[in-house]
Amino acid sequence: MIDSKELIVSGTDVGTECVKVVVVDRAHKILGRAVVPTRGYFQDCIQEATGVALEEAQLPATALKAMCVTGFGASCAPVASLTVSETACHARGAFEHFRRPMTVVDIGGRDPKVIDVDAAGRTRSVHSVRKCAVGIGTFLMFAARHLDVHPTRLMDLAATAEKPARVGSYCSIFAEVEVIDLLKSGVGAGEIALGCMHSIAERILEMGGLKDPVVVTGGVCEYFPGVLGALAERSGFAVELAPEPIMSGAVGAAHFALDSVSQAR
Amino acid sequence: MAAENRKTTSAGARLQSSERLKEVMAAHFAAILEAQRAKTAPVAWCTSVGPVELLRALGFEVYFPENHGAMLGASRIANEVMSQAHARGYSPEICSYLTSDIGAHLAGKTPLAKYGFTDVPKADVLLFNTNQCREVRDWFEFYGREWNVPVVGVTSFRGLDEVAAHHVDAVVRQLEALIPTLESVAATKLSAGRLEAAVRLSKECSDLWRDCLHTAATRPAAITFFDSTIQMGPAVVLRGTAAACDYYRVLKEELEARVAAHRGAVDAEAFRLYWDGMPVWGKLRELATLFASLRVSVVASTYCNSWVFDALDPNAPLASMARASLELFIARAERPKQRYLERMAQEFQVDGFVFHDARTCPHNSNTRFGMPQRLAAATRLPVLTLDGDLNDLRCYSEEQARTNIEGFVEQLEDRGPL
Numbered sequence: 001m002i003d004s005k006e007l008i009v010s011g012t013d014v015g016t017e018c019v020k021v022v023v024v025d026r027a028h029k030i031l032g033r034a035v036v037p038t039r040g041y042f043q044d045c046i047q048e049a050t051g052v053a054l055e056e057a058q059l060p061a062t063a064l065k066a067m068c069v070t071g072f073g074a075s076c077a078p079v080a081s082l083t084v085s086e087t088a089c090h091a092r093g094a095f096e097h098f099r100r101p102m103t104v105v106d107i108g109g110r111d112p113k114v115i116d117v118d119a120a121g122r123t124r125s126v127h128s129v130r131k132c133a134v135g136i137g138t139f140l141m142f143a144a145r146h147l148d149v150h151p152t153r154l155m156d157l158a159a160t161a162e163k164p165a166r167v168g169s170y171c172s173i174f175a176e177v178e179v180i181d182l183l184k185s186g187v188g189a190g191e192i193a194l195g196c197m198h199s200i201a202e203r204i205l206e207m208g209g210l211k212d213p214v215v216v217t218g219g220v221c222e223y224f225p226g227v228l229g230a231l232a233e234r235s236g237f238a239v240e241l242a243p244e245p246i247m248s249g250a251v252g253a254a255h256f257a258l259d260s261v262s263q264a265r
Numbered sequence: 266m267a268a269e270n271r272k273t274t275s276a277g278a279r280l281q282s283s284e285r286l287k288e289v290m291a292a293h294f295a296a297i298l299e300a301q302r303a304k305t306a307p308v309a310w311c312t313s314v315g316p317v318e319l320l321r322a323l324g325f326e327v328y329f330p331e332n333h334g335a336m337l338g339a340s341r342i343a344n345e346v347m348s349q350a351h352a353r354g355y356s357p358e359i360c361s362y363l364t365s366d367i368g369a370h371l372a373g374k375t376p377l378a379k380y381g382f383t384d385v386p387k388a389d390v391l392l393f394n395t396n397q398c399r400e401v402r403d404w405f406e407f408y409g410r411e412w413n414v415p416v417v418g419v420t421s422f423r424g425l426d427e428v429a430a431h432h433v434d435a436v437v438r439q440l441e442a443l444i445p446t447l448e449s450v451a452a453t454k455l456s457a458g459r460l461e462a463a464v465r466l467s468k469e470c471s472d473l474w475r476d477c478l479h480t481a482a483t484r485p486a487a488i489t490f491f492d493s494t495i496q497m498g499p500a501v502v503l504r505g506t507a508a509a510c511d512y513y514r515v516l517k518e519e520l521e522a523r524v525a526a527h528r529g530a531v532d533a534e535a536f537r538l539y540w541d542g543m544p545v546w547g548k549l550r551e552l553a554t555l556f557a558s559l560r561v562s563v564v565a566s567t568y569c570n571s572w573v574f575d576a577l578d579p580n581a582p583l584a585s586m587a588r589a590s591l592e593l594f595i596a597r598a599e600r601p602k603q604r605y606l607e608r609m610a611q612e613f614q615v616d617g618f619v620f621h622d623a624r625t626c627p628h629n630s631n632t633r634f635g636m637p638q639r640l641a642a643a644t645r646l647p648v649l650t651l652d653g654d655l656n657d658l659r660c661y662s663e664e665q666a667r668t669n670i671e672g673f674v675e676q677l678e679d680r681g682p683l
Binding site for chain 2: 061072084085086088111113122123124125126128129130131134208
């Protein structure tokens with residue numbers, strides 16, 4: 001059992017597909033974590049995920065000295081001592097592990113980001129996707145439904161294909177319509193699934209700003225590593241996955257929470 | 266690393282001159298309404314950077330539909346009405362000033378209602394200059410057909426590296442060719458003296474407006490881009506009149522007093538940004554408030570400086586009008602555009618650039634041919650691109666813009682030596 005007088009903080013990433021929470025100690029050790037699907041009100045999901053992470057850490061909520069929140073629904077967090085942008089949190093989450101200059105590509109449920117991180121871990125530039133190409137998570141869920149597999153099986157399906165079907169990257173809705181057109185034309189489900197991964201990789205490339213080496217964070221590649229392969233294949237760069245990529249934003253947020261407590265002291 | 270909650274403050278300090286501005290704009294619209302009702306003067310439509318001095322010299326009351334477009338955007342009537350223009354074959358991909366203005370006309374809605382109008386004022390002639398885009402001509406031709414009145418104008422050069430004498434000559438000849446039609450509609454002859462006077466007043470207005478904008482070059486900036494988009498009204502619709510000059514003397518005095526008192530438009534200004542591209546009219550207040558809450562002054566813009574016409578010269582009216590219309594940023598090639606942006610960055614001591622990629626205004630969006638990347642490399646300043654539109658809010662994501670702006674400001678806070 002951890003002493004609740006220890007310096008314990010949490011990092012929360014409130015995404016459109018999942019709410020992620022980590023509870024960490026002063027040595028940045030993760031004591032508890034939770035990933036809860038986003039549904040209904042963000043506030044309820046944040047509360048649920050925080051409860052699960054604290055339960056795993058065997059700590060009461062009162063043990064948290066700081067709570068840093070990031071992500072799309074960050075403003076909905078009922079109690080937060082700190083709010084930091086997604087870009088800063090993903091960059092920090094990746095940098096604390098790799099400790100080198102890199103391009104961090106955050107591919108989450110909504111809008112991906114290409115973040116140029118320097119040798120000191122500072123963000124140098126951020127590129128975002130245009131409005132009509134957002135909704136990566138929703139697009140993959142749509143594809144899974146029409147390919148008649150559970151979303152967690154979409155990757156297995158893609159792995160059966162030798163080459164991807166052509167699925168456009170310009171607009172998420174156009175791409176969804178193309179998935180249905182491809183099915184109607186009798187194209188193999190595996191090829192379509194792999195084509196969806198390539199569609200996402202192309203959206204990333206179209207954003208600009210990609211430089212070697214590339215580190216991918218965010219939930220999409222946690223569940224759909226085919227996107228990582230497609231990105232490496234299409235960019236020609238070395239593309240690595242951050243450890244537990246879905247948690248990168250929450251881990252980065254936890255680092256900011258620790259900073260804030262240290263600075264306050 | 267950035268690590269603090271940001272408190273929302275107001276959109277910035279309010280300018281006292283704004284009350285006078287309302288009166289000036291109301292008088293402008295009242296004069297057009299009166300001319301239309303009582304036939305006291307012919308009414309002309311003119312594009313915002315068109316050859317208005319010819320119209321002033323001939324006694325026209327002049328109406329600027331882009332001003333109406335901006336009002337439709339700011340009042341958010343645009344998104345209620347533009348589908349009526351789409352339904353008549355004007356694509357959602359073209360200028361949303363055009364589609365919202367024509368849509369508003371078809372729907373019988375206008376923010377000019379507060380000035381007594383039930384529709385846009387009917388023109389006796391419509392005068393365009395395509396130096397900014399081809400859409401203005403298409404826009405005016407819709408009304409030309411609607412009202413069976415002449416549509417005349419200048420088909421200008423675009424994408425110029427340097428403005429050469431032969432470019433100026435070609436525009437002068439077109440301006441000269443417009444005169445008989447305009448004289449015929451006005452039922453009077455163009456007087457050289459009146460044209461010189463109009464150009465003199467336009468130049469004076471331009472100089473005063475530039476002085477006002479330049480008060481943002483000091484730290485803290487006395488005026489922001491968001492204020493300037495409102496304050497520029499007289500520079501657009503009253504260029505070539507004494508009323509515009511009178512107003513900018515008042516505004517200049519207030520802004521210079523702010524500079525003398527070291528009083529900024531944004532409380533505790535921490536960062537200074539340059540805005541390139543059109544305003545997002547329907548989100549002007551939200552963006553002003555967001556930037557102010559982040560202690561960011563958007564100190565200068567290509568857009569508001571588009572009504573600074575250095576070349577105007579009353580001693581050479583037509584030639585200087587032609588040159589001024591060709592030297593405009595929007596009419597230039599990428600190299601002079603970049604040089605201009607670099608110079609403005611230095612002059613206004615900016616910490617970064619925000620480019621607005623307006624979906625339906627490619628001519629005012631300088632993001633599509635690698636400019637942000639080249640500018641960042643040349644100035645070593647960070648650049649943020651926001652997707653959006655001048656009037657069509659379907660092209661704008663408030664959440665995406667907010668997170669991108671907040672992330673960009675964190676980036677500025679973290680910025681070490683390059």
